[in-house]
Structure formats: C-alpha cells, structure tokens
Amino acid sequence: MTLWEYIASRSDMLAFQTLQHASMIAQCVLIATLIGVALGIAVYRNERATALATGTTSLIFTIPSLALLGLLVVPLGLGVWPSVTAITLYALLPILRNTIVGLTGVDSSLVDAARGIGMSRTRVLTRVQLPLAWPVILSGVRTATQLAMGIGAIAAFVSGPGLGDQIFSGLARVGAANALNATLVGVIGIVVLALIFDAVLVLVGKLTTSRGIRIHA
Amino acid sequence: MPESTETPQSLAELAADGERTGGVPIELIDVVKRFSGTKGAAVDDLTMTIPAGEIVVLLGPSGCGKTTTMRMINRLIEPTSGRILIGGLDARAQKPDELRRHIGYVIQQAGLFPHLTVGSNIAQVPQMLGWEKDRISARVDELLELVGLAPDEFRDRYPRQLSGGQQQRVGVARALAADPPVMLMDEPFGALDPITRENLQDELLRLQDELSKTIVFVTHDVDEALKLGDRIAILGTGSKIVQYATAEEILTNPADSYVEQFIGGESAMKLLKLTRVSDVALEQAVRATEADSAADVRRKLEEAESDWVIVLDAQDRPLRWESLADLEGATGTIGDLTAGEDDLFDTVISGRATLQEAVEALLNAEAEVVPVVGRRRRYVGAVTLSTVQQAIAEIKERERRQRKQRAAEAQPGVAV
Amino acid sequence: MSTTVTAPRGQEKQQQEAPIGSRWRVLLTPLAVLLVGAATIGYTRFAELDSTEARSLSLGFLADKLWEHIGLTTISTVLVLAIALPLGVLVSRRWMRWSTPAVLGIANVGQATPPVGAIVLLAATVGIGFWPAIIALVVYSVLPALRNTMVGLQQVDAALIDAARGIGMPAWRVLAKIELPLAVPVILAGIRTTLVLNVGVAALAGFIGAGGLGEIVVAGVNTSRPVTLLVGSILIALLALLVDWIAGLVTKALQPKGL
Numbered sequence: 001m002t003l004w005e006y007i008a009s010r011s012d013m014l015a016f017q018t019l020q021h022a023s024m025i026a027q028c029v030l031i032a033t034l035i036g037v038a039l040g041i042a043v044y045r046n047e048r049a050t051a052l053a054t055g056t057t058s059l060i061f062t063i064p065s066l067a068l069l070g071l072l073v074v075p076l077g078l079g080v081w082p083s084v085t086a087i088t089l090y091a092l093l094p095i096l097r098n099t100i101v102g103l104t105g106v107d108s109s110l111v112d113a114a115r116g117i118g119m120s121r122t123r124v125l126t127r128v129q130l131p132l133a134w135p136v137i138l139s140g141v142r143t144a145t146q147l148a149m150g151i152g153a154i155a156a157f158v159s160g161p162g163l164g165d166q167i168f169s170g171l172a173r174v175g176a177a178n179a180l181n182a183t184l185v186g187v188i189g190i191v192v193l194a195l196i197f198d199a200v201l202v203l204v205g206k207l208t209t210s211r212g213i214r215i216h217a
Numbered sequence: 218m219p220e221s222t223e224t225p226q227s228l229a230e231l232a233a234d235g236e237r238t239g240g241v242p243i244e245l246i247d248v249v250k251r252f253s254g255t256k257g258a259a260v261d262d263l264t265m266t267i268p269a270g271e272i273v274v275l276l277g278p279s280g281c282g283k284t285t286t287m288r289m290i291n292r293l294i295e296p297t298s299g300r301i302l303i304g305g306l307d308a309r310a311q312k313p314d315e316l317r318r319h320i321g322y323v324i325q326q327a328g329l330f331p332h333l334t335v336g337s338n339i340a341q342v343p344q345m346l347g348w349e350k351d352r353i354s355a356r357v358d359e360l361l362e363l364v365g366l367a368p369d370e371f372r373d374r375y376p377r378q379l380s381g382g383q384q385q386r387v388g389v390a391r392a393l394a395a396d397p398p399v400m401l402m403d404e405p406f407g408a409l410d411p412i413t414r415e416n417l418q419d420e421l422l423r424l425q426d427e428l429s430k431t432i433v434f435v436t437h438d439v440d441e442a443l444k445l446g447d448r449i450a451i452l453g454t455g456s457k458i459v460q461y462a463t464a465e466e467i468l469t470n471p472a473d474s475y476v477e478q479f480i481g482g483e484s485a486m487k488l489l490k491l492t493r494v495s496d497v498a499l500e501q502a503v504r505a506t507e508a509d510s511a512a513d514v515r516r517k518l519e520e521a522e523s524d525w526v527i528v529l530d531a532q533d534r535p536l537r538w539e540s541l542a543d544l545e546g547a548t549g550t551i552g553d554l555t556a557g558e559d560d561l562f563d564t565v566i567s568g569r570a571t572l573q574e575a576v577e578a579l580l581n582a583e584a585e586v587v588p589v590v591g592r593r594r595r596y597v598g599a600v601t602l603s604t605v606q607q608a609i610a611e612i613k614e615r616e617r618r619q620r621k622q623r624a625a626e627a628q629p630g631v632a633v
Numbered sequence: 634m635s636t637t638v639t640a641p642r643g644q645e646k647q648q649q650e651a652p653i654g655s656r657w658r659v660l661l662t663p664l665a666v667l668l669v670g671a672a673t674i675g676y677t678r679f680a681e682l683d684s685t686e687a688r689s690l691s692l693g694f695l696a697d698k699l700w701e702h703i704g705l706t707t708i709s710t711v712l713v714l715a716i717a718l719p720l721g722v723l724v725s726r727r728w729m730r731w732s733t734p735a736v737l738g739i740a741n742v743g744q745a746t747p748p749v750g751a752i753v754l755l756a757a758t759v760g761i762g763f764w765p766a767i768i769a770l771v772v773y774s775v776l777p778a779l780r781n782t783m784v785g786l787q788q789v790d791a792a793l794i795d796a797a798r799g800i801g802m803p804a805w806r807v808l809a810k811i812e813l814p815l816a817v818p819v820i821l822a823g824i825r826t827t828l829v830l831n832v833g834v835a836a837l838a839g840f841i842g843a844g845g846l847g848e849i850v851v852a853g854v855n856t857s858r859p860v861t862l863l864v865g866s867i868l869i870a871l872l873a874l875l876v877d878w879i880a881g882l883v884t885k886a887l888q889p890k891g892l
Contacts, residue, residue, distance in 0.1 A: 064833025070866030
C-alpha cells in the first residue's frame with residue numbers, strides 16, 4: 001500500500017486526528033499565552049519575582065516531555081488532561097520569557113514620556129508597553145507553538161488526542177505492512193501543521209504590529 | 218623612499234629599512250570602484266597623490282565614497298580598475314595580509330577585540346610578523362606610553378573596562394604596532410564626546426609631530442578636517458575631488474559653491490582656529506631683567522618709542538610689565554620698583570595656542586597686550602588685537618599671491 | 634606623554650565576584666537532585682512491590698538503564714557536535730553565505746519534526762535498537778546545534794572582523810582568534826541546549842528498545858504500574874536537571890574573559 005492509498009483509505013479518521021491535533025495545540029498555546037503574558041506583566045517590574053517565575057518555568061522546561069507526561073499521568077490519569085497540561089506548561093516558558101524581555105526592552109524614555117503626558121500605569125501598559133513588546137511576545141508564541149506540536153505527538157503515548165496516534169500505531173506495528181505509512185503520515189502531518197501555524201502567526205504578527213514598529217524591524 | 222642598494226619589493230621590506238619609519242607617499246591613479254548591483258561608480262576615476270608624512274583628510278558627506286577610497290589603499294576593497302602605489306610600489310603586487318600589517322588601520326569605536334587584553338590587542342600584528350616575545354612586550358609598553366596610557370595599569374585590562382577615549386588610544390597604539398609608514402583612519406573619533414574628541418585630535422597631532430607618518434583620515438566633520446589636515450580633499454559623489462588643498466586655501470578660496478556650502482560660514486573665524494600664535498609675526502616689546510638699571514631701561518624705551526617694558530627672569534620667563542611712567546624718576550634697578558596691581562599679568566598664552574584662543578584671551582584680559590611664551594615658558598613676544606588682524610590679512614594676501622602664481626604657471630594646481 | 638589617564642573607578646566593581654549569598658545557591662540544584670533521587674530509590678527499597686514492579690525497579694536494572702541513558706546522550710551529543718561545529722563554521726564562510734537561508738530553512742523544518750516521529754521513523758526504516766536510536770538522536774538535534782553555531786558566528790560584530798582583516802590577519806587567524814572565541818558564549822549555550830535536549834530525546838529511545846530510562850516509563854505505562862512510571866519519570870527529570878547544571882558550570886568556566 002502506498003502512502004497515498006493509506007491516506008485515502010483512512011481519510012476521515014486522519015482528517016479528524018489532524019483537526020484534533022490542531023485544536024489541541026491552538027487551545028494549549030492560547031491558554032499558555034494568556035497565562036504567560038499575564039504572569040509576565042505581573043512580575044516584570046520586580047527582579048525577584050521575575051527570577052522566580054523564569055526559574056520555575058525553565059525548571060519545567062528542562063524536564064524531558066516523556067518524564068513530565070509520566071509525572072502528570074499519576075495524578076491526572078491517562079487521556080486528554082495530562083497531555084493538555086504538559087503542552088501548556090512547556091509552551092509557557094518561551095512566552096513568559098519573551099513577555100518579560102519585551103516589556104523590559106521598551107525604551108524607558110518612552111514610558112517616561114507616556115507618564116509625563118499624564119497616562120495612568122494601566123494605560124501606559126496597554127497603549128505603549130504592550131504594543132511595543134508585542135513583536136517579541138509573538139515570536140515567543142511562535143517558538144511555543146513549534147514546541148507544542150512536537151510534544152503533542154508524544155501525548156498519544158498517554159492516550160492523548162491527535163496525530164501522535166499514527167506514530168504510535170506505526171511503532172506498535174514495526175515490521176508490518178502499514179507501519180511506515182502510519183508513522184510518515186503522523187510525522188508529515190505534524191510538520192505541515194507546524195508550518196501552517198507558523199505562517200498564520202507570522203500573518204497575525206503583520207496584522208497586529210503597528211506599522212511604525214515594522215519599519216525599523 | 219629610503220635609499221638602499223636593492224629596491225624593496227614590498228611595503229614590509231620598505232618598512233623594515235629604517236629604524237623608525239617615516240611616511241611614504243601614496244598615489245591613486247585612475248582608480249574606479251563599481252559595486253555589483255548599484256548604478257554608477259562608488260569611486261569614479263580618482264587620481265590623487267598623498268605626500269609622504271602628511272595628514273590628508275578625505276572630507277565629504279556620507280555615501281560619497283570616501284571610506285571606499287580609503288579601504289582600497291589596504292585592499293579591504295579591491296579597485297575595479299586603476300592603480301594604487303604606496304611608496305612607489307603597486308599595492309596589488311603584494312599579498313593583501315602582509316600589506317595590511319604595514320598599514321595602520323584605525324576605525325570608529327576602535328574595533329578592539331573584547332576577549333583579548335589591551336596588550337594582546339596591540340601585540341596582534343607583531344605576533345603575525347613573528348617577533349620574539351620580549352620584543353613584543355617591550356613594544357606594547359612603548360606604544361602604551363606613546364598614546365598616554367600607563368602600561369602597568371592598562372596592559373592587562375580588557376577593552377570593555379576602558380572608556381571610549383581610552384579604547385581609541387589603544388586602537389591607535391595597535392595601528393602603530395609594526396611602525397607602519399602609512400596609517401588609515403576611518404572616522405576614528407566620530408563616536409566620542411566633544412571634549413575627548415578634541416583631546417585625541419591634539420594627541421594625534423602631537424604623535425604626528427614625532428612620527429610623521431602618511432595618514433589618510435576620513436571624516437565628515439569639517440572642523441576636524443580643518444584642524445588635522447595638512448591637506449584636505451573635499452569629495453563629492455563618486456569620490457570626485459572637488460577641491461584638494463590646504464585648510465587655509467579652502468577657507469580663503471573655496472573652489473565652488475559646493476565647497477563653500479560644505480565648510481559653512483564663518484571662514485574667517487575658522488582661519489583663526491587654524492593658525493597658531495607662534496606662526497604669526499608677534500609684537501616685540503622692550504625686554505628687561507630685574508638686574509637692569511631703571512635709567513638704562515628708560516633710555517631703551519625712549520629709543521623704541523614704546524611705553525611698556527616686559528620684565529623677564531633669568532630663564533627669560535615673563536614676570537610683569539613696567540610702564541614708562543613707573544620708571545620716571547626711578548634710580549635703582551628694575552627689581553627695586555614696587556609692582557603696581559595693573560603690572561601683573563592675568564594671562565600668558567602659549568605659542569601653540571590658536572589665534573582664536575589668543576583673541577579670547579585678549580577680550581578677557583585687562584591689558585591690550587598679552588605675552589606669548591614658548592618652550593619652558595620662555596618669552597617669545599606679545600600679541601594684540603591688531604597682531605591678529607594683521608595675521609589674517611597676511612594669510613589672505615599670501616593665498617591670493619599663490620593663486621596668482623599658480624595661474625601664471627598655467628597649472629591647474631592641486632585643485633582638480 | 635601629556636595625559637596619562639586612569640580607568641574609571643566604577644567599572645572595577647563589576648570585576649568582583651558575585652556576592653557570597655549566591656554561592657550556596659549554585660549547590661541547590663545538585664543537592665535537591667540528590668535528595669529527591671535518594672528518596673525515590675529509597676522508596677523502591679522499602680515499599681511493597683509486586684513482581685512486575687520489582688523486576689523493573691531493581692537497583693541493578695535502574696543502574697543499567699541510567700548508564701545506557703548517559704551513553705545515548707553522550708555519544709549522540711559528541712556526534713552532533715562533531716558534525717554541527719565544522720559544518721556551521723563552513724557554512725558561515727563568506728564564500729558559502731549563499732547557503733545560509735537554505736540551511737536555516739531546513740533547520741526550521743527539522744525543528745518542527747516531532748522527536749518521537751524521528752525515532753519511530755528510524756525504527757521503521759533502519760530497525761530497532763541502540764544505533765538506530767543514536768542516528769535518530771543525531772538527526773534530530775544536529776539542526777538546532779548547527780543553527781546555533783551559525784548564529785553564534787553571525788552575531789560577531791562585523792566591525793571587529795573588518796578590524797582584524799584590516800590589521801592583516803589571514804582568514805584562518807580571523808576565525809581562530811576572533812570569530813570563534815567571540816562566538817563561544819552562543820555556541821556553548823547551544824551545546825548545553827543540545828545536551829539537555831538529548832537527555833529528553835534519549836528517553837524516547839525507550840520506545841524502540843534502545844535502552845535508557847525511557848524503558849522504565851514505557852514499562853510503567855504498558856503494565857499499568859504507576860510506581861514504575863513515576864520512578865522512571867523522576868529519574869529522567871533528575872538526570873536532565875543534573876546535566877543542565879553541570880553544563881551550566883562548564884559554560885561559565887569556559888566563558889572567555891573580557892566579555
């Protein structure tokens with residue numbers, strides 16, 4: 001059976017798994033972005049809090065995905081929850097770090113100027129700091145998405161959703177007829193999804209970044 | 218070029234000829250540089266001669282090709298066509314790396330290697346030339362002294378532990394490491410604050426007095442060019458020479474409106490800045506010492522039809538003025554006179570000061586005359602406002618004469 | 634010598650060692666790793682285990698798997714560096730600059746490939762076992778390492794390279810004396826990332842019977858033994874943290890002075 005025949009014979013299931021994978025990653029990254037940016041805003045002004053937050057997230061980041069999944073399975077059981085938790089946790093670090101870097105990287109004279117013309121702290125944050133830090137934050141989101149895609153593949157090991165299932169069913173049947181096809185479909189599907197997501201994020205960046213910043217970038 | 222039985226084949230041999238190498242001339246002949254993908258030439262058929270031992274400034278707006286021109290001399294950029302002779306030798310006939318080791322190179326912000334100590338930065342070229350360790354470390358210390366940095370304090374520091382001005386001093390030391398006959402300086406002081414810049418410019422002039430290298434200096438700062446350049450080449454787009462002349466000539470006789478616009482107004486004020494007090498004809502007051510008898514001095518004053526006498530000590534250093542009125546009826550020596558308040562100097566200026574500084578001193582001083590001192594504070598003359606006025610008039614007159622002379626010889630002169 | 638200047642005072646302070654307070658913190662990671670590790674192993678000694686658990690949690694078996702894991706990680710990392718460093722230098726040469734976008738593009742696609750996919754693909758084509766796992770590990774982490782080397786070399790200030798060439802350094806000397814030393818911080822950071830990444834990917838080698846601590850996790854899931862799963866996961870996590878800590882110390886020690 002060729003790869004095309006394999007895909008054709010299981011197109012419904014593959015389409016479902018692809019969508020499932022995409023939706024899982026999108027949701028996890030969205031949650032991680034909300035948490036990461038909020039956390040970044042909360043800690044970036046305080047050196048200790050920043051050190052604590054980045055220290056903790058990079059500790060999680062250092063733990064290999066298989067180990068983290070294994071640790072999460074014990075309290076959360078098999079299935080969707082450990083996968084979603086692990087992916088969100090991993091996606092957190094690049095987003096948090098870039099939020100902090102982006103916010104502290106905003107020229108302090110601009111913040112000064114904004115305060116000087118009477119903007120409140122919140123307004124300075126929403127009108128000046130966040131828009132200027134946005135490209136940096138977004139590049140963190142891109143990294144996080146790439147990462148989440150790969151880890152999503154391992155999720156199938158703990159019975160999580162998505163295209164990882166193809167890879168693991170390939171693994172289970174190594175030597176059998178469709179083992180290579182299943183693995184290939186899983187891998188290629190994830191790579192293609194990753195590239196599509198990245199392209200979408202680049203587009204989002206173009207649409208949401210002020211033209212005034214892009215001129216220099 | 219030094220005389221030797223065998224003609225040197227490379228700048229390296231040329232440089233190794235003398236104990237201390239002075240400059241050699243550089244000739245650019247029909248030099249053209251085109252970059253691929255750009256319209257028009259960056260350097261469009263440039264011919265110029267840079268005399269040995271002079272500082273020649275390439276002055277022009279950014280993008281005019283002045284840096285490209287300079288970088289072709291040490292072959293960091295290869296000319297599309299044309300020839301470049303350094304000390305009479307074709308640059309292209311020599312290996313680029315070896316050529317560059319004998320051409321000092323100083324760039325903006327110094328370009329020191331941050332992971333190497335100051336000493337190691339300076340030692341790079343001698344190391345490549347295979348000098349012995351002792352010789353290298355002796356040379357490093359010598360150079361640090363030369364650029365005004367205490368070797369013991371600075372040798373083992375890293376560049377980032379130095380201020381911008383100190384870094385550039387090290388940059389100059391590194392360029393001088395193998396005692397090259399030629400130095401290329403690409404806006405070396407451009408990134409420094411004004412005070413540091415002035416200091417380093419003065420240092421460079423002092424070094425040049427001692428070393429007389431051939432220095433090609435690129436800048437877009439007119440004041441820097443006027444201050445440093447023995448000659449200044451004002452360049453337009455495509456590195457076209459609009460005027461190539463001394464600072465005085467450019468100020469008194471700009472070649473065209475482009476030059477005029479480029480050097481800006483206040484050319485007389487700039488001339489003042491350019492001319493040193495020691496270079497103009499000073500007033501000569503009657504001199505006296507403490508031991509001279511007042512009567513003798515009075516006679517001298519009457520002969521000279523002057524009202525004032527300058528009193529000097531045994532080493533010819535000026536002490537104070539005495540007026541004819543003070544001497545009236547005095548019997549003893551000059552030293553016996555009681556000095557009046559107004560006899561004391563509030564200002565003495567050095568012969569190395571510019572006329573601008575002299576005017577400044579005159580305007581601030583109580584007296585109409587300010588004494589000028591040379592080495593070891595020896596009295597050399599005095600300056601008044603009319604001295605300055607006369608000096609400027611003379612410069613203009615001299616330039617006018619030279620222009621006429623050149624026109625009479627029917628030569629285009631240095632201005633192309 | 635007209636103006637001998639002294640260095641500004643303020644800058645000398647930066648040379649001083651970090652405050653003593655942060656010194657003991659350096660030892661925090663290994664202490665915590667040792668403590669948790671000892672507690673985990675201790676638990677497997679005293680807890681009541683069934684025969685399946687006992688088999689995969691015996692001291693000898695754990696030591697074997699740990700040793701295999703370290704082997705997988707080290708061999709693959711050494712191979713990755715042997716390929717990525719020279720290749721990165723080569724690709725960054727001026728006459729090879731045209732290839733940079735292509736190499737970075739391939740590296741990006743490579744990063745989007747799930748590591749578990751790479752391992753299973755190798756198993757499906759080459760076979761299962763230690764060496765296919767090594768190949769998968771190398772294939773997976775050679776691209777980020779290559780990219781790091783390239784980025785490290787690219788971020789060297791062009792003015793410094795110009796200065797080096799301007800004082801007559803030949804190309805090889807510019808590389809050895811200027812570019813590589815200045816790229817060291819980025820390259821070292823890249824090696825550290827590679828090493829930690831490889832600890833994680835080596836865990837996945839357990840799926841294709843290549844040994845390593847991953848096998849304990851796989852056994853735990855396949856036999857539905859939470860204790861086995863937990864012990865395997867904890868040991869992998871601790872190994873990764875320890876390797877990261879050691880790499881961090883080495884990175885600091887090898888940092889060129891003056892930067």
